[in-house]
Amino acid sequence: MSALILDGKALAKSREQQLHAAVKKFQDEGGLQPVLATILVGDDPSSATYVQMKVNACARVGMGSRFISLPASTTTDELLEKIDQLNNDAEVCGILLQHPVPEQIDERACFDAIAIEKDVDGVTTQGFGLMAMGEPAFGSATPAGIMTLLKHYDIALSGKHAVVLGRSPILGKPMAAMLLNANATVTICHSRTENLAALVAQADIVVGAVGQPELIKAEWIKDGAVVVDAGYHAGGVGDIEKTGLQARVAALTPVPGGVGPMTINALISHTLESAQRLELSSAQHSVIE
Ligand code: NAP
Numbered sequence: 001m002s003a004l005i006l007d008g009k010a011l012a013k014s015r016e017q018q019l020h021a022a023v024k025k026f027q028d029e030g031g032l033q034p035v036l037a038t039i040l041v042g043d044d045p046s047s048a049t050y051v052q053m054k055v056n057a058c059a060r061v062g063m064g065s066r067f068i069s070l071p072a073s074t075t076t077d078e079l080l081e082k083i084d085q086l087n088n089d090a091e092v093c094g095i096l097l098q099h100p101v102p103e104q105i106d107e108r109a110c111f112d113a114i115a116i117e118k119d120v121d122g123v124t125t126q127g128f129g130l131m132a133m134g135e136p137a138f139g140s141a142t143p144a145g146i147m148t149l150l151k152h153y154d155i156a157l158s159g160k161h162a163v164v165l166g167r168s169p170i171l172g173k174p175m176a177a178m179l180l181n182a183n184a185t186v187t188i189c190h191s192r193t194e195n196l197a198a199l200v201a202q203a204d205i206v207v208g209a210v211g212q213p214e215l216i217k218a219e220w221i222k223d224g225a226v227v228v229d230a231g232y233h234a235g236g237v238g239d240i241e242k243t244g245l246q247a248r249v250a251a252l253t254p255v256p257g258g259v260g261p262m263t264i265n266a267l268i269s270h271t272l273e274s275a276q277r278l279e280l281s282s283a284q285h286s287v288i289e
Helices: 008-028 045-060 076-087 107-113 125-132 141-152 172-181 196-201 259-288
Strands: 035-041 064-070 094-097 161-165 185-189 205-208 226-229
Touching: 008 045, 008 141, 008 259, 035 045, 035 076, 035 259, 045 064, 045 259, 064 076, 076 094, 076 107, 094 107, 094 259, 107 125, 125 172, 141 172, 141 226, 141 259, 161 172, 161 196, 172 185, 172 205, 185 196
Parallel strands: 035 064, 035 094, 161 185, 161 205, 205 226
Antiparallel strands: none
């Protein structure tokens, strides 16, 4: 067996072409250019790179972006004020607050201050709740991108045992909820989980989201599994060790070029969708007024 490569880079590229056409159509029909506001607090180089990649992706599909850089000393109140301004800015249809923020900031309060209709990164408690209930909401961008990737490659999820390693609010938890909504049987593992290897060995689908290089060992993973690795670390390794996997699993995401491009693609897709919905609701208002 040679594993099917779940090529997020190629899929994101082709979806960007479709998005570019959709953005143009939206504007040709009188819509304003969709604008994503990105907020970076502090000067962490990795976070700055991630934000720049999102800004670049907006430009590639013809969307606008507004980059807001705040000093590392920013307080929760100052960040809340900025988010409030963006919530009330009619030109902005999506808000991304780059995670993590400096530790003096109440990140949860700031995420939850993002207006639900502009929560294109799927970070609010309300958005998570709606998504988990199967109601309309923008799902968290990384797991939403993973779901798009799995769907594109016709990976069967219904009835399969998915083991998600990691339970963060932006990745592990929403990933588990999305897989559950797709009728997978889901096990969530975290740092207190006992017998990690034995649980991973049961998985038809393994999602690695632990934030530690190659913590998940190749030998734990059964033959024929689908392997999704959200991690990316120095040296080009992910959260899952890949030694020998290509020859015996059914499918796997490359690192890099798997999950990362799909995260950005989910974010910009959500931003266009938000623009379309906001345009619709302002058109509805003008009919009513
Ligand atoms: P995070 O907030 O640090 O969460 C890590 C999770 O892993 C936690 O739930 C933690 O458990 C669990 N964990 C840590 N050590 C473990 C261990 N020894 N055994 C089992 N579970 C363990 O990280 P995150 O933000 O979710 O990110 C996870 C990974 O995805 C990272 O590699 C990150 O770089 C990557 N990521 C990629 C993208 C992308 O676009 N490609 C986006 C976001 C994140 P506890 O809850 O018990 O602490």
